[in-house]
Amino acid sequence: MGTIGELFFSWDAVRPWLETLFRGFWVTIQLTFISLVFALTGGMILAVMRQTRSARGGIPRRIGAGLVRLLAIVYIDVFRGLPALLVIIILYVSLPFTNIPVLDTFTGFQVGILALSLVYAAYLAEIFRAGIESVERGQVEAARSLGMSNRQCLRKIVLPQAVRRVMPPLLNEFIILSKDTSLVGVIAVSEVVYVARGAQSVDLNSSPLTAAAVMFLVFTLPLIRIVDRYIERDRRRSGGGTVVIR
Amino acid sequence: MRKWTRALAAIAIAATMVLAGCGGDDDADAPAGTGAETSASADLGLKTPGKLLVGSDIPYAPFEFTEPGSDEVKGFDVDLVKAIAATFGVTDVTFQRESFDTIFSSTAQGRFDVAASSITITDERKKTVAFSDPYFEANQSVMVRGADAKGLDALAGKTITPEEAQTALKDLTIGVQRGTTGAELAAKVPGAKLSQFQIVDDAFNALIAGRVDVVLNDYAISAYATVAKPDLKVVAKVSPSESYGFAFPPDNTALVEAFNAGLATVKADGTYAEIYKKWFNEEPPAS
Numbered sequence: 320m321g322t323i324g325e326l327f328f329s330w331d332a333v334r335p336w337l338e339t340l341f342r343g344f345w346v347t348i349q350l351t352f353i354s355l356v357f358a359l360t361g362g363m364i365l366a367v368m369r370q371t372r373s374a375r376g377g378i379p380r381r382i383g384a385g386l387v388r389l390l391a392i393v394y395i396d397v398f399r400g401l402p403a404l405l406v407i408i409i410l411y412v413s414l415p416f417t418n419i420p421v422l423d424t425f426t427g428f429q430v431g432i433l434a435l436s437l438v439y440a441a442y443l444a445e446i447f448r449a450g451i452e453s454v455e456r457g458q459v460e461a462a463r464s465l466g467m468s469n470r471q472c473l474r475k476i477v478l479p480q481a482v483r484r485v486m487p488p489l490l491n492e493f494i495i496l497s498k499d500t501s502l503v504g505v506i507a508v509s510e511v512v513y514v515a516r517g518a519q520s521v522d523l524n525s526s527p528l529t530a531a532a533v534m535f536l537v538f539t540l541p542l543i544r545i546v547d548r549y550i551e552r553d554r555r556r557s558g559g560g561t562v563v564i565r
Numbered sequence: 566m567r568k569w570t571r572a573l574a575a576i577a578i579a580a581t582m583v584l585a586g587c588g589g590d591d592d593a594d595a596p597a598g599t600g601a602e603t604s605a606s607a608d609l610g611l612k613t614p615g616k617l618l619v620g621s622d623i624p625y626a627p628f629e630f631t632e633p634g635s636d637e638v639k640g641f642d643v644d645l646v647k648a649i650a651a652t653f654g655v656t657d658v659t660f661q662r663e664s665f666d667t668i669f670s671s672t673a674q675g676r677f678d679v680a681a682s683s684i685t686i687t688d689e690r691k692k693t694v695a696f697s698d699p700y701f702e703a704n705q706s707v708m709v710r711g712a713d714a715k716g717l718d719a720l721a722g723k724t725i726t727p728e729e730a731q732t733a734l735k736d737l738t739i740g741v742q743r744g745t746t747g748a749e750l751a752a753k754v755p756g757a758k759l760s761q762f763q764i765v766d767d768a769f770n771a772l773i774a775g776r777v778d779v780v781l782n783d784y785a786i787s788a789y790a791t792v793a794k795p796d797l798k799v800v801a802k803v804s805p806s807e808s809y810g811f812a813f814p815p816d817n818t819a820l821v822e823a824f825n826a827g828l829a830t831v832k833a834d835g836t837y838a839e840i841y842k843k844w845f846n847e848e849p850p851a852s
Contacts, residue, residue, distance in 0.1 A: 412767075412770060412774075413691065415773075415774035415775060415776065427776070443611060465680070502688060506763055506767075507740075507767075507771075509763050516743075517666075517761060519666075520666035520667065520743060523669060523670050523693055
């Protein structure tokens with residue numbers, strides 16, 4: 320069936336597909352960044368919800384805080400336990416029949432973003448939680464004794480430190496998210512792996528797949544290097560103390 | 566900075582080695598496989614003597630599919646392959662799942678003995694695999710939602726040419742299964758948006774959901790689907806008809822000949838007509 324060079328690295332086989340491939344990669348980038356924004360927002364909200372505690376106040380307030388916490392825990396556990404592919408397929412095949420306004424007219428692209436955001440919000444929430452818990456209890460006590468409210472303390476003392484500490488695992492998750500966008504291809508969204516596979520099935524030549532691989536590497540390799548630098552810098556500065564999950 | 570570049574280079578080298586390694590494996594496998602076949606069963610070149618391994622994209626009802634709660638593959642192709650295999654004394658027939666868009670490269674590489682998957686014989690595909698004689702005449706068909714036919718009702722009951730189909734479907738969103746002749750036809754429609762699915766049923770469901778306007782697919786399969794999915798209807802057939810054939814690794818002429826002889830036998834003794842009636846509820850067209 321031809322040599323490895325012809326099968327995987329043939330420029331002639333890639334050239335006619337190049338524009339399609341770049342358009343596909345643009346879809347991949349869009350999926351990645353839009354999902355990231357939603358997942359970061361959702362993840363932060365979930366992480367804070369999970370930290371909700373009410374030491375003062377009456378019983379109703381304590382029950383309320385407990386419910387909020389429970390809700391966050393259930394959400395995070397469920398979505399951490401589900402394969403992203405399954406979430407994508409379930410949403411795609413069932414949303415149009417749900418009669419939920421707006422959601423039932425979602426395109427494949429929008430369903431992909433929704434599914435990835437739902438799943439990654441759970442992952443990111445766990446990372447944020449680890450960050451929040453890594454801030455020493457003493458700082459919180461100090462802030463409270465200076466007269467800050469619970470909310471002020473969270474916003475001004477805990478979260479800024481937490482976010483900085485979890486940068487490496489967040490970037491890691493971002494890289495994984497960018498790769499998981501290829502799952503959205505199953506619902507006929509023209510991301511780069513999907514179009515490369517289409518090209519391969521027409522020409523029976525794998526070079527478009529190689530081209531897709533190269534596009535991914537151009538995107539992910541610098542990120543991987545940045546993560547490593549972050550970790551090294553943090554280690555130098557504090558002798559440990561970064562949080563790495565998964 | 567230097568450490569940076571060195572690390573990048575290391576990753577690049579590692580990646581190349583992995584890629585080359587995979588390619589090398591595939592390359593080494595093919596000749597070894599063929600060698601084993603010829604020595605083990607010189608007459609038919611089966612991967613395992615006495616056993617027929619069939620590659621098929623399942624589900625594609627009524628040609629190959631599984632019923633709820635069962636792993637047993639059923640359908641027209643299944644019955645026909647078993648009947649043909651019986652004519653040359655092979656009763657152990659196993660159907661193996663293979664995605665349609667990779668079925669031709671996998672067949673050519675000899676991952677199974679034969680591909681039986683409602684495969685239309687085309688000149689393009691003949692460059693990669695060997696085909697048996699035709700065993701089924703199939704039309705492409707235009708399928709729409711009953712509630713919103715996008716003006717294609719005008720075609721109802723007609724048989725149209727591919728050119729007429731291209732004009733009629735202009736600027737619509739067309740659902741197809743990737744790698745099929747329906748997908749090839751859809752790609753030629755001017756201004757159309759293509760949604761290519763891995764499984765043809767996903768295309769049918771996308772049509773019900775209103776994600777696509779129309780589905781281009783083999784007539785027999787689409788017509789069968791409308792029984793279970795009454796929201797859908799097939800408005801027109803596209804001629805000229807296409808012929809289904811079984812696909813083989815290009816070097817295994819012995820098995821192709823055995824299949825052709827077997828097909829002639831089952832057609833002559835009425836087994837073919839029986840199987841045809843079982844799945845399509847009508848007599849096979851005179852050939």
